[in-house]
Amino acid sequence: MRQRIILQNITRTFEDGGMQRTVLDHLNLSVAEGELVAVMGPSGSGKSTFLSIAGALLEPTSGDVLLDGQSIIGKDHQELSDIRLHKLGFIFQSANLIPYLKVEEQLLFVAKQGGMDNKQASGRARELLQNLGLTHRRSAYPEKLSGGERQRVAIARALMNDPAVLLADEPTASLDASRGMEVVRMIAGEAKEQGKSAIMVTHDERVLSLCDRVLYLEDGRLVEH
């Protein structure tokens, strides 16, 4: 099994009112291809910091992040932008789609940014929308979609550039139980089918049964219960 994302000895400290606070303390995690890992933890435990570091948005104070075996530490802004574009797929709390792009355009925009040619892009968009049951909604604006549909578009967008890793930030926070289950089932399904490593930060205990592993962020480390 390939480990598409590996976090090695990640430490992150913040200056907080003149005090050094260690949010992440020698954290280690590797997620295999097709695996969905849930990360739980109370607020303030460092879930967002953890996700930001895994998502190439924040540099750790020390430690290394490997995506498909390549370190992302010490890169400049543009290189990190490209890494996020090609190697990572983000699914945010409340979908966060671009309000003025139609469903299909949300996907095509990401593909265009990644330099995919038009024909290939529209083929892939069609396939993803089909997989996620959104074909009939392809030319709707996000405001016309239900919460679940929006989150499904966000999943499709995250997958568009065929990333190594899917990162989901409380994707079920704004959904009811059944829609939440459906969305997580789709994340798990796509991760397996397309061979991605998926990490989901969540509060929602209802969806844990769909995850391959459940980890808790305690004292800056990830532990299994």
Place this chain on the structure above:
Amino acid sequence: MYLAIREMRFAKARYALIATIMLLVAFLVLFVTGLARGLAYDNAASIENMSATHFVMEKDSNHRFTRSEVGEQALEQARTIAGENNAEPLGVRMTTVMAEGMSLKLDVTLLAVNPEGWLMPAAAEGSAITAKGEGQVLVDSKLKESGVRIGTVIVDQGSGMKWTVSGFASRESFSHSPAVFLSEHDWQQLQQLSATRDGMPVGMTYSAIAVKADKLQAERLAAAMPDAEIVKKSEAVSAIPGYKEEQGSLMMMIVFLFVISAFVLAVFFYVITIQKSSQFGILKAIGTRTAYLAGSVTLQVLLLCSGSLIISVLLVQALEAVLPGGMPFLLHASTLAMTCGAFIAMSLAGALLSVWKVSRINALDAIGRTAA
């Protein structure tokens, strides 16, 4: 660009509103510019129309034709240096005339030129004054509105001299008053009838000598004639009474309009950018480069600005076609291009604030909460 255009398509009303404001401002800028140029031309048309490059005037005349007096000697000197055919005498006097048989008085500017020289304008109607045409004048066609016709006799109020209108020339004025071209001969008579200043040589005097000279010749003229001043055409034009004041206030309006348009755009895009900062954060998080987003904002500004400009240019041209002849309006292609260029430049300056703001937005904002 993908995002910029789709966003404008989506938020049509919002962008249409700002485009309308831009359109109105752009229209006003172009209209006032046209008016300013028109007034400038209307004011100084006769001098602008002259193919002279410099004018030789009396020292201490403050570049004003009406104050200056130069003698025949100066004409000879100018002809020697600039060439026989490159210097022409010019008499300028603002006066009031009456048309015989009519009760109305007209303020005009008498321009005395050599009837066969290059200062003489072509007649648009009737005939130009001939070399021997004494007592004949060629007048600006604006005088037609006052009832002057070919053959009308006009009487100078000060001297009592009478001239017959032999023809009309189009667009000939000085300090907004219609021009009346008369021959050197008549000018001489007029000079003799009016009181001459003490100390001036008796004989032929003019207001100025119009010369066509290059820079070197102008310098030589200046050196050869210590009692005279060599004035550039543009300087002579702006010394025409009222010219500078008129242009100054119009210029101020134009500058303010430019600044206002830049501010309107700047504020509009800044507010929109702040509103969209979480969206920009998301876009950055999923790997969109800052340069792309900044380009997107700039493109929107450019599209709005050039769209408004195109429509307002059409509007101004339509308006120009229906404007009454009495309203001077002049917008050459070069002035138009320069104004449009300045407008776009100001708009881009207005976009800078938003671009700066976009560059400051952190992708981290996309993730719920970053740190403790």
